[in-house]
Amino acid sequence: MQSMNNTAILFFLSLMATSGVARSNNSNENDDTPNYNADSTWSWGGIFGANFSQVAIGEYWAAGGLSSYSVNTILNFNVGYKKKKVSFDNSINIGYGMIKQGEKNALSSQEWLKSDDKLEFTSKLGYQIKGEKLSISGLVNFKSQAAPGFNYPNETTLTSNFLAPGYLVFGGGIDYKPNAALSMFLAPISSGKITFVHDQKLADAGSFGVQPAERNESGEIIKPGARYRAEFGGFLRIVYKKENLSGNSESPLNDISFQSNIDLFSNYLNSPENIDVNVGLLLGMKVNKYISVTISANAIYDHDTSFKIIERDGDGNETGFHLGPRLQIKEVLGVGFSYKF
Numbered sequence: 001m002q003s004m005n006n007t008a009i010l011f012f013l014s015l016m017a018t019s020g021v022a023r024s025n026n027s028n029e030n031d032d033t034p035n036y037n038a039d040s041t042w043s044w045g046g047i048f049g050a051n052f053s054q055v056a057i058g059e060y061w062a063a064g065g066l067s068s069y070s071v072n073t074i075l076n077f078n079v080g081y082k083k084k085k086v087s088f089d090n091s092i093n094i095g096y097g098m099i100k101q102g103e104k105n106a107l108s109s110q111e112w113l114k115s116d117d118k119l120e121f122t123s124k125l126g127y128q129i130k131g132e133k134l135s136i137s138g139l140v141n142f143k144s145q146a147a148p149g150f151n152y153p154n155e156t157t158l159t160s161n162f163l164a165p166g167y168l169v170f171g172g173g174i175d176y177k178p179n180a181a182l183s184m185f186l187a188p189i190s191s192g193k194i195t196f197v198h199d200q201k202l203a204d205a206g207s208f209g210v211q212p213a214e215r216n217e218s219g220e221i222i223k224p225g226a227r228y229r230a231e232f233g234g235f236l237r238i239v240y241k242k243e244n245l246s247g248n249s250e251s252p253l254n255d256i257s258f259q260s261n262i263d264l265f266s267n268y269l270n271s272p273e274n275i276d277v278n279v280g281l282l283l284g285m286k287v288n289k290y291i292s293v294t295i296s297a298n299a300i301y302d303h304d305t306s307f308k309i310i311e312r313d314g315d316g317n318e319t320g321f322h323l324g325p326r327l328q329i330k331e332v333l334g335v336g337f338s339y340k341f
Contacts, residue, residue: 045243046077047257047284049294051334057104068101072116072334074294076259076282078241085128087135089183093120093280095296095332096146113152116332117145118298124185126175137175139185139237141263143167143278144196164199165208165305169265171235183239191235193265193276195304196228203227209304229304231267238262255286274303293335300328 051072057065074095081088097116100107121142126135144167149160171191176184197203197210203225206212214223239261246253263278283295306323313319 041081041083043080043082044078046075047259047282047294048076049074049284049292049334049336051294051336059104066101067104067107068099069107070097070099070115072097072332072336074282074296074332074334087124087126087128089122089124089126091120091122093122093282094118097332111155114147114149116330117147117149119144119146124175133177135175135177136172137185138172139170139175139187139235141167141169141237158199158201161199161202163196164202166196166198168194168196169235169263173235181240181242183237183241185235185237187235189234191233191265193231193233193235193267194228195231197225198227200224200227207305209302231265231269233266233268233272236262236264257284258282271303275301276303277301287335290337291335292337293333295331295333297331298329301325302328 049072053068053070055065055068057067072095075092076094077092079090095116095118097114098112099115100110100112102110119142122139123141124137124139126137128135144163144165145160146162148158148162151157151159169191171187173185173187173190176186195208195210197208202208203210204213204221206225208229210229211226213221213225216222239259241259243257244254245256245258248254259280259282261280263276265276266272267274267276277300279299281295281297285293285295287293303325305325305328307326308321309324309326310318311320311322
């Protein structure tokens with residue numbers, strides 16, 4: 001059942017991406033300007049990558065190893081509206097990957113394991129108050145994942161699920177755009193963050209900072225764990241986005257697109273010095289008309305997300321463990337088929 005769910009998710013994302021990266025027939029492939037519709041108020045653009053890799057290890061191979069299949073998809077799609085003093089910017093960032101590995105003869109019977117899973121949506125509405133660089137804006141950002149995650153190779157220990165966690169950040173503030181590529185949004189005193197944990201087992205365990213379940217002396221739950229946590233504080237989001245790093249069509253940098261963002265949130269109601277950090281990077285490089293390379297990276301630090309940290313003595317022997325926050329890092333590199341139409 002898990003394998004069928006993963007396959008369905010990949011198929012759905014591929015359909016979304018096929019429509020998301022389409023360009024108008026009379027747009028210039030080397031032009032750095034966004035795509036526009038007839039009334040020149042809406043613009044759109046994006047990056048899509050679908051990559052597949054396979055390793056086959058024969059019965060006799062001295063170096064050893066495991067046969068494997070892996071599939072990764074990535075979609076970054078942007079839609080914007082700009083007319084007079086009003087702007088409306090929206091972006092969708094999706095990534096999903098699967099892998100199966102094992103002995104060559106038994107590979108077909110192995111379960112697909114999730115290797116990447118990301119859902120993010122951002123929407124920002126602004127009204128210019130000084131020239132074209134400064135706006136009063138409202139922003140909504142949502143992050144989650146699509147499928148259950150487990151503590152592999154243990155597939156019975158659930159670590160995440162759809163909306164477990166889910167993060168919703170919203171606020172009103174000032175948006176500064178010094179140029180077309182850079183945007184800095186600051187909501188110093190008017191931002192909220194809601195953490196959703198819509199899986200009761202994870203909520204009962206107090207995962208992702210929610211209030212854990214209350215139990216009696218026998219360990220029975222007398223009050224279920226909270227399924228959400230609300231915070232109030234300050235929020236800063238910086239985004240840099242460039243479709244072509246060089247304006248020269250003869251330059252090799254002209255076929256490289258780049259996007260990065262950093263999100264910072266401080267909860268004024270509880271330990272404001274513990275700042276949540278989320279940094280993302282997406283790089284797309286076109287090798288030729290049909291082949292492209294995509295690189296995505298993500299770094300997260302959330303003081304309310306704890307991990308099991310092994311304690312060791314001076315000789316390296318395990319003496320115990322404790323729970324605490326740690327820097328989370330993920331990187332995905334893909335080389336695959338690419339087609340624009």
